[in-house]
Amino acid sequence: MRELVDPTSPMFPVWRRKLDRIATALAELQEAGVVVLWRPLQEMNGDWFWWGISSHKFSGDPYINLWRDMYAYFTETKGLHNLLWVFSPAMEENYVFGWLYPGDSYVDIVAGTKYDDQLIVPGYAELQRYNKVVAMTEFGTRTWRLGDGGGMHSLRGESDTNLFAHRLLNTYPSAAYWVSWHNWPNDDGTSEHQALVSNRNARQLFQDPRVLTLSRLRK
Numbered sequence: 412m413r414e415l416v417d418p419t420s421p422m423f424p425v426w427r428r429k430l431d432r433i434a435t436a437l438a439e440l441q442e443a444g445v446v447v448l449w450r451p452l453q454e455m456n457g458d459w460f461w462w463g464i465s466s467h468k469f470s471g472d473p474y475i476n477l478w479r480d481m482y483a484y485f486t487e488t489k490g491l492h493n494l495l496w497v498f499s500p501a502m503e504e505n506y507v508f509g510w511l512y513p514g515d516s517y518v519d520i521v522a523g524t525k526y527d528d529q530l531i532v533p534g535y536a537e538l539q540r541y542n543k544v545v546a547m548t549e550f551g552t553r554t555w556r557l558g559d560g561g562g563m564h565s566l567r568g569e570s571d572t573n574l575f576a577h578r579l580l581n582t583y584p585s586a587a588y589w590v591s592w593h594n595w596p597n598d599d600g601t602s603e604h605q606a607l608v609s610n611r612n613a614r615q616l617f618q619d620p621r622v623l624t625l626s627r628l629r630k
Contacts, residue, residue, distance in 0.1 A: 412466055412473040416480040430481065434489040441493040450497035450548055452478060454524055456508040457501045471510040478513040495519040499548045502534045509537065520587075524549035528570075530578040539585055547589040550575070551605045570610040576619050 414420035440447055455474055458465040467473040485491045500508035502523035512518070521543045525532045530550065538545050552570040579586050592605040607613045617624055 412462060412477050416476055427484075430484055434485055434491060437485070437491050437494065438489065441491060445493060447494050448497055448520070448548075449494040450499050450522070451481060453499040453548070454501040455511050456506050457503075471512075474511050475513050479517055482513070482517045497522050497546070497548060499524060500534075501525075502532050502538075504533050506534070508534070512541070515541070515543075518543060520544040520546055522546035522548040526551050526553050528552050530574055532583060535583055544587050545583075545585040546587050547579075547583075549592060550589040551591055552610075570604075571612055572607050572610050572616040573612045573619075575607075576616055576622055580621055 414422040415426040417423055437447060437449075452460075452462045452474070454460060455462055455464070457463050462474060462477065482496065485494065496518050497520040498512060498518045499522050500506065500511070502525040518541070521538045521541050522545065523532060523534065523538060525547065526549070530552065532547065535545075552574075575589065575591070579589060591607050592603075594602055594604050594606045594609055596602050604610065607616065616622060
């Protein structure tokens with residue numbers, strides 16, 4: 412990651428070209444008056460992305476410098492002021508993330524990701540301590556479960572979506588919003604069933620007066 416912010420590195424112009432393409436799209440949204448929840452380099456405290464901890468095991472500086480450089484380039488060089496910067500760690504047991512936090516001046520929202528049958532979020536209290544807007548930017552139940560014979564089987568839309576309202580309002584009331592993903596196919600022919608409308612009681616969730624939906628915002 413250090414090469415991406417080093418002007419003498421051959422990777423520097425490559426990374427800048429990628430940022431330029433993104434900035435062009437974000438500028439179009441700015442011209443249209445759209446505010447963007449910008450969530451770059453998510454789940455940085457895991458090891459499944461190139462910007463994750465496997466690339467900087469002993470220091471958070473490479474990640475922090477990359478985030479701050481992007482912030483400066485988009486804000487100062489490209490003049491983008493329609494972005495709310497979302498710091499989004501994975502919320503698993505023992506997945507610490509404070510050492511990777513870019514700093515209050517570079518973050519507007521702290522929002523974790525978590526998939527759990529009971530929607531339990533380890534580390535929720537740590538999100539609160541930043542005194543930022545708190546959210547969950549990937550929040551869902553597991554779509555696979557270990558069967559009696561040891562194999563995995565798909566739950567195929569068996570989750571009770573009412574649990575979202577119950578958990579957020581009663582256990583995690585600081586969360587301003589959550590994002591549930593759509594369904595998607597896997598390479599092996601199976602499918603993930605994360606869409607709220609593909610699970611049980613979605614209509615009741617949307618009609619819950621405590622849940623603010625887009626249709627209610629438009630009234």
